[in-house]
Amino acid sequence: MLDPLYVHPSHVTFGDTDCSGWIHFPKIFRHVEEAEHAFLRERGIPIISRxxxxxxxxxxxxxFKSPLRFDDVIEVQLGIERIGAASVNWVFEVLKVGEVCAFGKMTTVRVDHEGKPLVIDEGTRGKFGGNF
Structure with missing residues (x-):
């Protein structure tokens, strides 16, 4: 990612790995979610509330391009492709020593307490930064 919106350092824990000693594939999403939540907190955007x-x-x-192992120091880079009326299209890369080990996309939707989509208001939209 040439110009990430947010960079989050982390490391692979023992609980992230399977019997091969490599990170188990869904654990990548845990690291990406941690980065996303840190970004939202830093910007004052509520993550979840009843x-x-x-x-x-x-x-x-x-x-996935290369395996990650226990205690590897990693960096999650986040970017935003697009912000729609109620959704955010994220892109991410997980790097180890500058090498991309995994990359992907995720879409989140702003919902109310009943799970119904909410329009992302201009104040919140502005907290994401950039021109989306």
């Missing part, structure tokens, strides 16, 4: 709703994922995809 009263206000949240940002559930409606689509995720990931391609």
């Amino acid at each position: 009263e206000e709703g949240g940002w559930p994922r409606v689509h995720v995809s990931c391609d």
